[in-house]
Amino acid sequence: MSKKRQITIVDIAEAAGVSIATVSNVLNRRNVPMTPETIRKVEQTAEQLGYRRNVMAASLSRKKSYELGMLVPVFGGYHGQFAEEMQRMAHGYGYHLSVFSAAGFDPEIEKRHLDVLLQRRVDGLICHGLAMSQEATRHLVGEGTPLVLFNAWGWPNDIAVGAVNLDFVDGCDEAVRHLYEQGCRTIVYLAKTSLYATDLQRRAGFRNGLSKLPEPVPYDMIDSDEVETIDQALEQVERLWNREAPVGILGFDDVISLAFMSAVQRRGYRVPEDFRIAGINNDPVTTVCHPMLTSLDIPYALQAEMTMMLMLEALGDTRALKQSPADEARKLKRIGHEIQIPLRLIARRSSIAEALE
The missing domain is CATH 3.40.50.2300 (Response regulator)
Structure with a gap:
């Protein structure tokens, strides 16, 4: 059984009715004057014939692989x-x-x-x-x-x-001030120190937001990597909370915030009456949970x-x-x-x- 012959740029040129040089210029994306119609014709013909470029050879010849x-x-x-x-x-x-x-x-x-x-x-x-x-x-x-x-x-x-x-510093700053404006007088950041540099940006924004509030408020930064369960993180928040106003929670991401919200609801608390919670990333799940989760959207x-x-x-x-x-x-x-x-x-x-x- 004979091996199927490999399609070449000569075959494409003949089928498309253009020169070999034109085919080479299109396939190698050379910056030479060509009409959009010519480019489209060559590309469609190459696809129809099943042409496969030798990427390694092309990159060696023009010192660019795309x-x-x-x-x-x-x-x-x-x-x-x-x-x-x-x-x-x-x-x-x-x-x-x-x-x-x-x-x-x-x-x-x-x-x-x-x-x-x-x-x-x-x-x-x-x-x-x-x-x-x-x-x-x-x-x-x-x-x-x-x-x-x-x-x-x-x-x-x-x-x-x-x-x-991503500007997590300004984003977390805004989230802290949002929680305060919504009546929270205790604010907690649920951190994740295993993601060191990313977590540091969130911590910096959390501190910046606290520094801009019109009054000092009790706060904490709880490392979610250091607790065995999210319920233990909730217990730490409960010890800080004076029950006079809602607690504001900013999670490292939406996953941590949603896990905390579930723990809060299992314990019999209400969201947003007792806890007001925000996450980061605006994952799709933020709009299908109950209540829907406030989050920082990533462009x-x-x-x-x-x-x-x-x-x-x-x-x-x-x-x-x-x-x-x-x-x-x-x-x-x-x-x-x-x-x-x-x-x-x-x-x-x-x-x-x-x-x-």
Whole structure:
């Protein structure tokens, strides 16, 4: 049985009725004048014929693969949603994005992923601040691969071309003030110290919010990693609470806030009459629980757009950069090489005093 012949750009040129050079320019995304109709015809013909590019050979010949790599700590929750958004964003700019998980911060898996990405000759790498060590990133930069970080606070400027970070400080500040405005006179943050840098940003915002209140209020920061059950965290809150006004709770994320709300309701307390609760991430479950959960909403698309913009700048891809929203980028707050992405508080019944009227 004979082996099926591999389709070449010569076959595509003949079928599409264009020159071989035109096919090469389209498939290799060269920045030369071509009509949208010509580009569409070549791409459709290549797809119909079942053409498969030799990515490795193409990247060697033009020193560009249009392949990007991404490392996240885990695939769940925020990280999984952001990875999906980044894949859509990269595709829109003509790049393919391969996403790898650090599998709970396993250094061996981290090293293997890096080796694979370098072997693939990816043009650039996008990495969460908790998904890779600074030592590993320095090795990567030494190989000449541009690195863009996201949610990586306080990293040295010489490691990455930039970082696109969610502004948890301002977001948690706003959440604390919201809880106070809704009548809470005891406020507690349910922390998660195992996610060190991310937790520190939330703690800083929690403290900032407390400092801006018109009066001092009893408060605490309870580490959810240090209690065996969420009921133990509730018991700590009960010891702080004077019963004269509702307690305000800000959880590290929606999962912790929802677990705490369930514990509160099992104990016979009411939400929002006794406890007014807010979370972070605005996961879909926040609108199907009872009561619906107040949460800080994450603008995934904006963070992905700014991350891609930094990568395109590092790669010098002027063609793709013409599509990026430069005006939107100028509006965002910058601290050094970090772009700050603002969060939006979505107030729902779990924290709103007016819902009782």
